[in-house]
Amino acid sequence: MSEDPRAAPLRTAVIVGSTRETRAGDGIGRWFAALAAGRDDHEVDLLDLAAWEFPARRTDTPDAAVTAFTRRLARADGFVVVTPEYNRSFPAALKQAVDYGFDEWQAKPVAFVSYGYRWAGRYAVEQLRSVFTELHAVTLRDGLHLDLRDNAPDGADSGDHADGTAFPGDAAAEDRHRVAHRMLDRLSWWGLTLREGRAARPYVG
Template sequence: MQPLHIAVIIGSTRHGRAGDGIGRWAAELAGRRDDVDVDVVDLVDFEFPGSYPDQPTAEMRRFVARVARADGFVVVTPEYNRSFPASLKQAIDYAYDEWHAKPAGFVSYGYRSEGVYAVEQLRTVFTELHVMTMRNGVGINLLDDEPLDSEPRRRAATTMLDQLTWWAAALRDARHAHPYVS
Protein backbone atom coordinates (compact mmCIF):
# COMPACT_ATOMS: atom_id res chain seq x y z
CA MET A 1 0.00 0.00 0.00
CA GLN A 2 1.24 3.49 -0.85
CA PRO A 3 1.85 5.69 2.18
CA LEU A 4 -0.91 8.13 2.99
CA HIS A 5 -0.06 11.79 2.43
CA ILE A 6 -1.05 13.51 5.65
CA ALA A 7 -0.76 17.29 5.84
CA VAL A 8 -0.16 18.69 9.31
CA ILE A 9 -1.57 22.20 9.04
CA ILE A 10 -0.27 24.66 11.64
CA GLY A 11 -3.03 27.26 11.81
CA SER A 12 -1.60 30.09 13.92
CA THR A 13 0.58 32.83 12.48
CA ARG A 14 0.99 34.87 15.68
CA HIS A 15 4.44 35.91 16.84
CA GLY A 16 5.45 33.91 19.91
CA ARG A 17 2.90 31.20 19.09
CA ALA A 18 2.93 27.79 20.71
CA GLY A 19 1.59 26.21 17.52
CA ASP A 20 4.89 25.67 15.75
CA GLY A 21 6.25 23.45 18.53
CA ILE A 22 2.95 21.63 18.95
CA GLY A 23 2.62 21.19 15.19
CA ARG A 24 6.14 19.80 14.83
CA TRP A 25 5.42 17.38 17.70
CA ALA A 26 2.25 16.17 15.94
CA ALA A 27 4.15 15.84 12.66
CA GLU A 28 6.92 13.85 14.35
CA LEU A 29 4.40 11.42 15.86
CA ALA A 30 2.63 10.98 12.51
CA GLY A 31 5.98 10.57 10.75
CA ARG A 32 6.89 7.59 12.93
CA ARG A 33 4.15 5.58 11.25
CA ASP A 34 5.05 3.33 8.31
CA ASP A 35 1.79 4.14 6.53
CA VAL A 36 2.19 7.93 6.56
CA ASP A 37 4.16 10.48 4.56
CA VAL A 38 3.94 13.80 6.44
CA ASP A 39 3.77 17.26 4.87
CA VAL A 40 4.04 20.10 7.41
CA VAL A 41 1.97 23.01 6.07
CA ASP A 42 2.78 25.95 8.34
CA LEU A 43 0.62 28.94 7.45
CA VAL A 44 3.36 31.30 8.59
CA ASP A 45 5.32 30.15 5.49
CA PHE A 46 2.71 31.57 3.09
CA GLU A 47 2.32 35.20 2.05
CA PHE A 48 -1.44 35.36 1.68
CA PRO A 49 -3.11 38.59 0.58
CA GLY A 50 -4.81 40.81 3.15
CA SER A 51 -8.11 40.53 1.32
CA TYR A 52 -9.52 37.96 -1.07
CA PRO A 53 -8.35 38.92 -4.60
CA ASP A 54 -10.25 38.54 -7.88
CA GLN A 55 -7.74 35.90 -9.01
CA PRO A 56 -5.81 33.43 -6.83
CA THR A 57 -2.24 34.45 -6.08
CA ALA A 58 0.73 32.12 -6.47
CA GLU A 59 0.78 31.60 -2.69
CA MET A 60 -2.90 30.69 -2.64
CA ARG A 61 -2.36 28.19 -5.47
CA ARG A 62 0.65 26.73 -3.64
CA PHE A 63 -1.45 26.17 -0.51
CA VAL A 64 -4.35 24.66 -2.48
CA ALA A 65 -1.94 22.28 -4.24
CA ARG A 66 -0.76 20.98 -0.85
CA VAL A 67 -4.38 20.44 0.23
CA ALA A 68 -5.12 18.64 -3.05
CA ARG A 69 -2.11 16.33 -2.64
CA ALA A 70 -3.08 15.29 0.89
CA ASP A 71 -5.12 12.19 1.71
CA GLY A 72 -5.96 13.58 5.14
CA PHE A 73 -5.17 16.37 7.57
CA VAL A 74 -4.07 16.99 11.13
CA VAL A 75 -5.15 20.54 11.91
CA VAL A 76 -3.20 22.19 14.72
CA THR A 77 -5.18 25.11 16.06
CA PRO A 78 -5.17 27.47 19.00
CA GLU A 79 -8.36 28.73 20.52
CA TYR A 80 -8.84 32.48 20.30
CA ASN A 81 -12.05 33.90 21.79
CA ARG A 82 -13.76 30.47 21.68
CA SER A 83 -12.95 29.91 18.02
CA PHE A 84 -10.02 29.27 15.69
CA PRO A 85 -7.75 31.96 14.19
CA ALA A 86 -8.62 34.04 11.15
CA SER A 87 -5.40 32.88 9.45
CA LEU A 88 -6.71 29.31 9.45
CA LYS A 89 -10.16 30.29 8.17
CA GLN A 90 -8.61 32.35 5.39
CA ALA A 91 -6.45 29.41 4.28
CA ILE A 92 -9.30 26.90 4.50
CA ASP A 93 -11.44 29.10 2.25
CA TYR A 94 -8.82 29.18 -0.52
CA ALA A 95 -9.60 25.55 -1.36
CA TYR A 96 -12.96 23.88 -1.90
CA ASP A 97 -13.07 20.70 -3.99
CA GLU A 98 -9.57 19.86 -2.76
CA TRP A 99 -10.95 19.20 0.76
CA HIS A 100 -13.78 16.90 -0.34
CA ALA A 101 -14.01 13.31 0.88
CA LYS A 102 -10.91 13.48 3.07
CA PRO A 103 -10.56 13.15 6.84
CA ALA A 104 -9.27 15.65 9.39
CA GLY A 105 -8.10 15.18 12.95
CA PHE A 106 -7.38 17.97 15.42
CA VAL A 107 -4.63 18.93 17.82
CA SER A 108 -5.88 21.96 19.71
CA TYR A 109 -4.49 24.11 22.45
CA GLY A 110 -5.55 26.95 24.66
CA TYR A 111 -5.98 27.99 28.24
CA ARG A 112 -8.13 25.68 30.34
CA SER A 113 -10.45 24.61 27.51
CA GLU A 114 -7.63 22.89 25.56
CA GLY A 115 -8.94 24.47 22.35
CA VAL A 116 -12.15 22.44 22.35
CA TYR A 117 -14.27 25.41 21.23
CA ALA A 118 -11.98 26.01 18.25
CA VAL A 119 -12.39 22.37 17.22
CA GLU A 120 -16.18 22.56 17.47
CA GLN A 121 -16.18 25.60 15.17
CA LEU A 122 -13.83 23.81 12.75
CA ARG A 123 -16.10 20.76 12.64
CA THR A 124 -18.90 22.98 11.31
CA VAL A 125 -16.67 24.50 8.62
CA PHE A 126 -15.23 21.14 7.56
CA THR A 127 -18.67 19.54 7.41
CA GLU A 128 -19.61 22.15 4.81
CA LEU A 129 -16.48 21.14 2.85
CA HIS A 130 -17.41 17.42 2.93
CA VAL A 131 -14.54 16.57 5.29
CA MET A 132 -14.90 13.64 7.70
CA THR A 133 -13.72 14.84 11.13
CA MET A 134 -12.30 12.51 13.74
CA ARG A 135 -14.15 12.16 17.01
CA ASN A 136 -10.94 11.81 19.00
CA GLY A 137 -8.25 14.45 19.08
CA VAL A 138 -5.55 15.93 21.26
CA GLY A 139 -6.28 18.87 23.55
CA ILE A 140 -3.51 20.79 25.28
CA ASN A 141 -4.02 23.13 28.23
CA LEU A 142 -1.20 25.64 28.04
CA LEU A 143 -1.56 26.35 31.77
CA ASP A 144 -0.77 22.84 32.99
CA ASP A 145 2.73 21.53 33.60
CA GLU A 146 2.26 18.29 31.67
CA PRO A 147 5.10 17.82 29.16
CA LEU A 148 4.01 18.04 25.53
CA ASP A 149 5.22 14.51 24.83
CA SER A 150 3.54 12.95 27.87
CA GLU A 151 2.17 9.41 27.68
CA PRO A 152 -1.51 10.51 27.83
CA ARG A 153 -0.97 12.93 24.94
CA ARG A 154 0.90 10.33 22.87
CA ARG A 155 -1.99 7.88 23.47
CA ALA A 156 -4.55 10.49 22.43
CA ALA A 157 -2.52 11.32 19.31
CA THR A 158 -2.13 7.63 18.44
CA THR A 159 -5.88 7.07 18.72
CA MET A 160 -6.59 10.09 16.53
CA LEU A 161 -3.96 9.02 13.97
CA ASP A 162 -5.30 5.45 13.92
CA GLN A 163 -8.77 6.79 13.10
CA LEU A 164 -7.41 9.32 10.62
CA THR A 165 -5.34 6.81 8.67
CA TRP A 166 -8.23 4.33 8.54
CA TRP A 167 -10.50 7.00 7.05
CA ALA A 168 -7.76 8.37 4.79
CA ALA A 169 -7.12 4.94 3.26
CA ALA A 170 -10.83 4.15 2.89
CA LEU A 171 -11.65 7.51 1.34
CA ARG A 172 -8.60 7.46 -0.95
CA ASP A 173 -9.71 4.08 -2.28
CA ALA A 174 -13.28 5.35 -2.65
CA ARG A 175 -12.19 8.51 -4.50
CA HIS A 176 -10.14 6.38 -6.93
CA ALA A 177 -12.99 3.91 -7.50
CA HIS A 178 -15.73 6.54 -7.78
CA PRO A 179 -15.14 10.28 -8.14
CA TYR A 180 -16.76 12.15 -5.27
CA VAL A 181 -20.00 13.96 -6.05
CA SER A 182 -20.65 17.12 -4.04
Template sequence: MQRSRIAVIVGSTREGRVGDGVGRWVADVAARRADVEPVVLDLADYDFPPCYPSRPTPEIRRFTGQVADADGFVVVTPEYNRSFPASLKQAIDYAYDEWHAKPAGFVSYGYRSEGFHAVEHLRSVFTELHVMTVRTNVGVNLLADEPLDTEHRRRAADAMFDQLTWWASALKDARTRRPYVS
Protein backbone atom coordinates in the same frame (compact mmCIF):
# COMPACT_ATOMS: atom_id res chain seq x y z
CA MET B 1 1.21 -1.01 3.53
CA GLN B 2 0.54 2.19 1.61
CA ARG B 3 1.39 5.36 3.51
CA SER B 4 -1.19 8.14 3.76
CA ARG B 5 0.09 11.61 2.96
CA ILE B 6 -1.15 13.63 5.93
CA ALA B 7 -0.83 17.42 5.89
CA VAL B 8 -0.21 18.86 9.35
CA ILE B 9 -1.66 22.37 9.06
CA VAL B 10 -0.34 24.85 11.64
CA GLY B 11 -3.16 27.37 11.88
CA SER B 12 -1.73 30.22 13.94
CA THR B 13 0.44 32.94 12.45
CA ARG B 14 0.80 35.07 15.61
CA GLU B 15 4.20 36.20 16.81
CA GLY B 16 5.20 34.22 19.89
CA ARG B 17 2.82 31.37 19.05
CA VAL B 18 3.27 27.85 20.35
CA GLY B 19 1.57 26.30 17.33
CA ASP B 20 4.80 25.75 15.43
CA GLY B 21 6.16 23.64 18.30
CA VAL B 22 2.90 21.72 18.60
CA GLY B 23 2.91 21.18 14.83
CA ARG B 24 6.47 19.82 14.92
CA TRP B 25 5.45 17.43 17.72
CA VAL B 26 2.47 16.21 15.67
CA ALA B 27 4.69 15.71 12.61
CA ASP B 28 7.22 13.79 14.75
CA VAL B 29 4.49 11.50 16.11
CA ALA B 30 3.26 10.94 12.55
CA ALA B 31 6.76 10.28 11.19
CA ARG B 32 7.23 7.41 13.65
CA ARG B 33 4.30 5.59 12.07
CA ALA B 34 4.73 3.23 9.13
CA ASP B 35 1.35 4.29 7.68
CA VAL B 36 1.84 8.08 7.57
CA GLU B 37 3.91 10.39 5.39
CA PRO B 38 3.58 13.77 7.14
CA VAL B 39 4.02 17.13 5.44
CA VAL B 40 3.85 20.32 7.50
CA LEU B 41 1.89 23.25 6.07
CA ASP B 42 2.67 26.14 8.42
CA LEU B 43 0.45 29.06 7.46
CA ALA B 44 3.18 31.45 8.64
CA ASP B 45 5.27 30.20 5.70
CA TYR B 46 2.75 31.44 3.12
CA ASP B 47 2.52 35.00 1.87
CA PHE B 48 -1.25 35.17 1.61
CA PRO B 49 -2.86 38.45 0.57
CA PRO B 50 -4.57 40.51 3.30
CA CYS B 51 -7.85 40.51 1.34
CA TYR B 52 -9.43 37.68 -0.61
CA PRO B 53 -8.34 38.28 -4.23
CA SER B 54 -10.48 37.90 -7.34
CA ARG B 55 -7.89 35.42 -8.70
CA PRO B 56 -5.68 32.98 -6.79
CA THR B 57 -2.15 34.18 -6.16
CA PRO B 58 0.84 31.84 -6.58
CA GLU B 59 0.91 31.38 -2.78
CA ILE B 60 -2.76 30.44 -2.71
CA ARG B 61 -2.17 27.95 -5.55
CA ARG B 62 0.84 26.51 -3.69
CA PHE B 63 -1.29 25.99 -0.56
CA THR B 64 -4.32 24.55 -2.38
CA GLY B 65 -2.01 22.27 -4.35
CA GLN B 66 -0.70 20.85 -1.07
CA VAL B 67 -4.27 20.38 0.15
CA ALA B 68 -5.15 18.59 -3.11
CA ASP B 69 -2.11 16.29 -2.79
CA ALA B 70 -2.91 15.27 0.79
CA ASP B 71 -4.88 12.14 1.69
CA GLY B 72 -5.95 13.71 4.99
CA PHE B 73 -5.21 16.47 7.46
CA VAL B 74 -4.33 17.22 11.04
CA VAL B 75 -5.25 20.79 11.88
CA VAL B 76 -3.20 22.30 14.71
CA THR B 77 -5.20 25.18 16.11
CA PRO B 78 -5.18 27.51 19.07
CA GLU B 79 -8.38 28.69 20.67
CA TYR B 80 -8.79 32.45 20.37
CA ASN B 81 -11.98 33.87 21.89
CA ARG B 82 -13.65 30.43 21.93
CA SER B 83 -12.94 29.78 18.24
CA PHE B 84 -10.08 29.31 15.77
CA PRO B 85 -7.92 32.06 14.24
CA ALA B 86 -8.83 34.11 11.18
CA SER B 87 -5.59 33.03 9.48
CA LEU B 88 -6.84 29.44 9.51
CA LYS B 89 -10.31 30.34 8.21
CA GLN B 90 -8.76 32.35 5.40
CA ALA B 91 -6.55 29.42 4.36
CA ILE B 92 -9.43 26.94 4.58
CA ASP B 93 -11.54 29.16 2.34
CA TYR B 94 -8.86 29.33 -0.37
CA ALA B 95 -9.52 25.68 -1.19
CA TYR B 96 -12.87 24.03 -1.83
CA ASP B 97 -12.92 20.91 -4.00
CA GLU B 98 -9.43 20.05 -2.72
CA TRP B 99 -10.88 19.25 0.74
CA HIS B 100 -13.73 17.02 -0.47
CA ALA B 101 -14.00 13.40 0.68
CA LYS B 102 -10.89 13.46 2.86
CA PRO B 103 -10.54 13.09 6.64
CA ALA B 104 -9.32 15.57 9.21
CA GLY B 105 -8.17 15.27 12.80
CA PHE B 106 -7.44 18.05 15.27
CA VAL B 107 -4.75 18.98 17.76
CA SER B 108 -5.81 22.03 19.72
CA TYR B 109 -4.34 24.13 22.47
CA GLY B 110 -5.55 26.83 24.78
CA TYR B 111 -6.25 27.55 28.41
CA ARG B 112 -8.38 25.19 30.48
CA SER B 113 -10.58 24.13 27.54
CA GLU B 114 -7.51 22.88 25.62
CA GLY B 115 -8.86 24.48 22.46
CA PHE B 116 -11.93 22.27 22.20
CA HIS B 117 -14.23 25.21 21.35
CA ALA B 118 -12.05 25.92 18.31
CA VAL B 119 -12.31 22.27 17.27
CA GLU B 120 -16.10 22.29 17.49
CA HIS B 121 -16.25 25.34 15.21
CA LEU B 122 -13.82 23.69 12.79
CA ARG B 123 -15.98 20.56 12.66
CA SER B 124 -18.88 22.68 11.35
CA VAL B 125 -16.70 24.36 8.73
CA PHE B 126 -15.23 21.08 7.54
CA THR B 127 -18.66 19.43 7.37
CA GLU B 128 -19.64 22.09 4.84
CA LEU B 129 -16.51 21.20 2.84
CA HIS B 130 -17.43 17.48 2.77
CA VAL B 131 -14.57 16.53 5.11
CA MET B 132 -14.92 13.53 7.42
CA THR B 133 -13.69 14.63 10.86
CA VAL B 134 -12.44 11.92 13.19
CA ARG B 135 -13.78 11.66 16.70
CA THR B 136 -10.54 11.52 18.67
CA ASN B 137 -8.51 14.69 18.95
CA VAL B 138 -5.62 15.89 21.08
CA GLY B 139 -5.87 18.83 23.46
CA VAL B 140 -3.16 20.81 25.20
CA ASN B 141 -3.82 22.94 28.26
CA LEU B 142 -1.26 25.74 28.19
CA LEU B 143 -1.78 26.34 31.92
CA ALA B 144 -0.64 22.83 32.81
CA ASP B 145 2.95 22.55 33.92
CA GLU B 146 3.82 19.48 31.85
CA PRO B 147 5.77 18.72 28.70
CA LEU B 148 3.95 18.43 25.40
CA ASP B 149 5.07 14.85 24.81
CA THR B 150 3.22 12.99 27.59
CA GLU B 151 2.04 9.39 27.56
CA HIS B 152 -1.65 10.36 27.50
CA ARG B 153 -1.11 12.78 24.58
CA ARG B 154 0.86 10.19 22.60
CA ARG B 155 -1.96 7.65 23.14
CA ALA B 156 -4.55 10.21 22.01
CA ALA B 157 -2.43 11.13 18.97
CA ASP B 158 -2.00 7.46 18.05
CA ALA B 159 -5.76 6.89 18.31
CA MET B 160 -6.39 9.97 16.17
CA PHE B 161 -3.89 8.77 13.54
CA ASP B 162 -5.41 5.26 13.61
CA GLN B 163 -8.81 6.74 12.76
CA LEU B 164 -7.37 9.25 10.30
CA THR B 165 -5.37 6.70 8.30
CA TRP B 166 -8.33 4.30 8.18
CA TRP B 167 -10.55 7.03 6.74
CA ALA B 168 -7.77 8.31 4.45
CA SER B 169 -7.35 4.85 2.94
CA ALA B 170 -11.07 4.16 2.66
CA LEU B 171 -11.87 7.52 1.10
CA LYS B 172 -8.91 7.37 -1.29
CA ASP B 173 -10.10 3.96 -2.49
CA ALA B 174 -13.63 5.33 -2.89
CA ARG B 175 -12.45 8.41 -4.83
CA THR B 176 -10.39 6.14 -7.10
CA ARG B 177 -13.39 3.92 -7.89
CA ARG B 178 -15.81 6.76 -8.36
CA PRO B 179 -15.36 10.56 -8.36
CA TYR B 180 -16.88 12.28 -5.36
CA VAL B 181 -20.09 14.19 -6.10
CA SER B 182 -20.65 17.27 -3.98
Protein backbone atom coordinates in the same frame (compact mmCIF):
# COMPACT_ATOMS: atom_id res chain seq x y z
CA MET C 1 -2.61 -1.44 -14.25
CA SER C 2 -3.51 1.41 -11.93
CA GLU C 3 -1.73 1.69 -8.59
CA ASP C 4 -3.46 0.06 -5.64
CA PRO C 5 -4.63 3.00 -3.45
CA ARG C 6 -4.01 0.84 -0.36
CA ALA C 7 -0.33 0.39 -1.16
CA ALA C 8 1.05 3.85 -0.38
CA PRO C 9 1.11 5.59 3.03
CA LEU C 10 -1.54 8.20 3.74
CA ARG C 11 -0.41 11.63 2.54
CA THR C 12 -1.15 13.63 5.69
CA ALA C 13 -0.99 17.42 5.75
CA VAL C 14 -0.39 18.86 9.24
CA ILE C 15 -1.60 22.46 9.20
CA VAL C 16 -0.41 24.85 11.93
CA GLY C 17 -3.21 27.40 12.20
CA SER C 18 -1.69 30.14 14.36
CA THR C 19 0.41 32.94 12.86
CA ARG C 20 1.04 34.94 16.05
CA GLU C 21 4.61 35.99 16.71
CA THR C 22 4.53 34.38 20.15
CA ARG C 23 2.67 31.11 19.86
CA ALA C 24 2.77 27.55 21.07
CA GLY C 25 1.47 26.19 17.77
CA ASP C 26 4.77 25.98 15.92
CA GLY C 27 6.32 23.76 18.57
CA ILE C 28 3.21 21.64 18.97
CA GLY C 29 2.88 21.32 15.21
CA ARG C 30 6.50 20.21 14.76
CA TRP C 31 6.20 17.75 17.63
CA PHE C 32 3.05 16.20 16.19
CA ALA C 33 4.39 16.13 12.61
CA ALA C 34 7.53 14.33 13.81
CA LEU C 35 5.44 11.82 15.74
CA ALA C 36 3.29 11.10 12.68
CA ALA C 37 6.31 10.93 10.36
CA GLY C 38 7.81 8.25 12.58
CA ARG C 39 5.03 5.87 11.56
CA ASP C 40 4.96 3.70 8.44
CA ASP C 41 1.38 4.61 7.48
CA HIS C 42 1.71 8.42 7.20
CA GLU C 43 3.70 10.56 4.78
CA VAL C 44 3.69 13.98 6.44
CA ASP C 45 3.58 17.42 4.83
CA LEU C 46 3.89 20.23 7.41
CA LEU C 47 2.09 23.44 6.41
CA ASP C 48 2.79 26.24 8.89
CA LEU C 49 0.56 29.17 7.92
CA ALA C 50 3.07 31.64 9.39
CA ALA C 51 5.44 30.72 6.55
CA TRP C 52 2.96 31.57 3.79
CA GLU C 53 2.65 35.07 2.29
CA PHE C 54 -1.02 35.12 1.38
CA PRO C 55 -2.54 38.26 -0.20
CA ALA C 56 -4.09 40.86 2.10
CA ARG C 57 -7.36 40.72 0.15
CA ARG C 58 -9.04 37.99 -1.86
CA THR C 59 -8.88 38.41 -5.63
CA ASP C 60 -10.68 36.55 -8.40
CA THR C 61 -7.37 35.16 -9.70
CA PRO C 62 -5.34 33.21 -7.09
CA ASP C 63 -1.75 34.35 -6.73
CA ALA C 64 1.30 32.04 -6.64
CA ALA C 65 1.13 31.48 -2.87
CA VAL C 66 -2.54 30.51 -2.89
CA THR C 67 -2.03 28.23 -5.90
CA ALA C 68 0.95 26.50 -4.25
CA PHE C 69 -1.00 26.08 -1.01
CA THR C 70 -4.10 24.57 -2.62
CA ARG C 71 -1.91 22.19 -4.63
CA ARG C 72 -0.48 20.90 -1.36
CA LEU C 73 -4.03 20.47 -0.04
CA ALA C 74 -5.08 18.63 -3.20
CA ARG C 75 -2.19 16.20 -2.87
CA ALA C 76 -3.13 15.29 0.71
CA ASP C 77 -5.34 12.30 1.56
CA GLY C 78 -6.06 13.55 5.07
CA PHE C 79 -5.43 16.50 7.36
CA VAL C 80 -4.48 17.31 10.92
CA VAL C 81 -5.32 20.87 11.93
CA VAL C 82 -3.31 22.27 14.83
CA THR C 83 -5.33 25.14 16.27
CA PRO C 84 -5.34 27.40 19.31
CA GLU C 85 -8.50 28.77 20.86
CA TYR C 86 -8.80 32.55 20.61
CA ASN C 87 -11.88 34.00 22.31
CA ARG C 88 -13.72 30.68 22.04
CA SER C 89 -12.98 30.36 18.33
CA PHE C 90 -10.13 29.63 15.92
CA PRO C 91 -7.73 32.09 14.23
CA ALA C 92 -8.78 34.26 11.29
CA ALA C 93 -5.65 33.18 9.41
CA LEU C 94 -6.80 29.57 9.60
CA LYS C 95 -10.26 30.44 8.26
CA GLN C 96 -8.67 32.33 5.38
CA ALA C 97 -6.48 29.35 4.51
CA VAL C 98 -9.35 26.88 4.75
CA ASP C 99 -11.46 29.03 2.44
CA TYR C 100 -8.79 28.98 -0.27
CA GLY C 101 -9.71 25.35 -0.88
CA PHE C 102 -12.98 23.62 -1.69
CA ASP C 103 -12.66 20.53 -3.86
CA GLU C 104 -9.32 19.91 -2.16
CA TRP C 105 -11.10 19.09 1.13
CA GLN C 106 -13.93 16.96 -0.24
CA ALA C 107 -14.31 13.35 0.90
CA LYS C 108 -11.16 13.49 3.03
CA PRO C 109 -10.76 13.12 6.82
CA VAL C 110 -9.76 15.94 9.16
CA ALA C 111 -8.37 15.42 12.67
CA PHE C 112 -7.67 18.10 15.25
CA VAL C 113 -4.87 18.92 17.67
CA SER C 114 -6.03 21.85 19.77
CA TYR C 115 -4.50 23.81 22.60
CA GLY C 116 -5.47 26.57 24.97
CA TYR C 117 -6.27 27.24 28.59
CA ARG C 118 -8.92 25.44 30.62
CA TRP C 119 -10.91 24.07 27.63
CA ALA C 120 -7.74 23.14 25.69
CA GLY C 121 -9.06 24.48 22.40
CA ARG C 122 -12.28 22.45 22.28
CA TYR C 123 -14.45 25.47 21.40
CA ALA C 124 -12.24 26.14 18.37
CA VAL C 125 -12.58 22.53 17.26
CA GLU C 126 -16.36 22.54 17.54
CA GLN C 127 -16.57 25.58 15.27
CA LEU C 128 -14.12 24.04 12.80
CA ARG C 129 -16.29 20.93 12.56
CA SER C 130 -19.16 22.92 11.05
CA VAL C 131 -16.78 24.60 8.58
CA PHE C 132 -15.37 21.29 7.37
CA THR C 133 -18.82 19.71 7.21
CA GLU C 134 -19.80 22.47 4.78
CA LEU C 135 -16.73 21.53 2.72
CA HIS C 136 -17.82 17.86 2.54
CA ALA C 137 -14.91 16.71 4.71
CA VAL C 138 -15.18 14.03 7.41
CA THR C 139 -14.07 15.14 10.87
CA LEU C 140 -12.81 12.64 13.42
CA ARG C 141 -14.78 12.38 16.62
CA ASP C 142 -11.80 12.32 18.98
CA GLY C 143 -8.84 14.67 18.87
CA LEU C 144 -5.83 15.63 20.94
CA HIS C 145 -6.54 18.56 23.28
CA LEU C 146 -3.68 20.20 25.17
CA ASP C 147 -4.23 22.43 28.20
CA LEU C 148 -1.37 24.94 28.33
CA ARG C 149 -1.82 25.34 32.08
CA ASP C 150 -0.45 21.82 32.43
CA ASN C 151 1.84 21.78 29.38
CA ALA C 152 3.18 25.28 28.91
CA PRO C 153 5.83 25.20 26.15
CA ASP C 154 8.90 27.31 26.75
CA GLY C 155 8.91 29.66 23.78
CA ALA C 156 10.96 28.53 20.80
CA ASP C 157 12.10 25.39 22.62
CA SER C 158 8.65 23.85 22.56
CA GLY C 159 8.58 20.79 20.36
CA ASP C 160 12.06 21.29 18.93
CA HIS C 161 13.02 17.67 19.51
CA ALA C 162 11.71 15.13 17.02
CA ASP C 163 11.21 12.56 19.78
CA GLY C 164 8.87 14.94 21.63
CA THR C 165 11.06 15.27 24.72
CA ALA C 166 10.79 19.07 24.79
CA PHE C 167 7.02 19.15 24.34
CA PRO C 168 5.27 17.33 25.65
CA GLY C 169 7.86 16.08 28.09
CA ASP C 170 6.24 15.92 31.50
CA ALA C 171 4.60 13.07 33.38
CA ALA C 172 1.56 13.07 31.08
CA ALA C 173 3.62 12.61 27.90
CA GLU C 174 2.92 8.88 27.67
CA ASP C 175 -0.84 9.46 27.77
CA ARG C 176 -0.65 12.18 25.10
CA HIS C 177 1.41 9.93 22.86
CA ARG C 178 -1.18 7.20 23.26
CA VAL C 179 -4.04 9.55 22.35
CA ALA C 180 -2.09 10.97 19.41
CA HIS C 181 -1.29 7.53 17.98
CA ARG C 182 -4.88 6.38 18.45
CA MET C 183 -6.06 9.44 16.51
CA LEU C 184 -3.53 8.73 13.75
CA ASP C 185 -4.74 5.12 13.58
CA ARG C 186 -8.27 6.36 12.96
CA LEU C 187 -7.11 9.04 10.51
CA SER C 188 -5.29 6.33 8.57
CA TRP C 189 -8.43 4.14 8.48
CA TRP C 190 -10.64 6.97 7.25
CA GLY C 191 -8.02 8.31 4.88
CA LEU C 192 -7.35 4.98 3.19
CA THR C 193 -11.05 4.10 3.04
CA LEU C 194 -11.97 7.42 1.45
CA ARG C 195 -8.97 7.32 -0.89
CA GLU C 196 -10.09 3.92 -2.14
CA GLY C 197 -13.62 5.27 -2.52
CA ARG C 198 -12.50 8.28 -4.56
CA ALA C 199 -10.41 5.98 -6.76
CA ALA C 200 -13.40 3.69 -7.36
CA ARG C 201 -15.91 6.44 -8.14
CA PRO C 202 -15.87 10.26 -8.26
CA TYR C 203 -17.30 12.02 -5.23
CA VAL C 204 -20.63 13.76 -5.86
CA GLY C 205 -20.02 17.23 -4.47
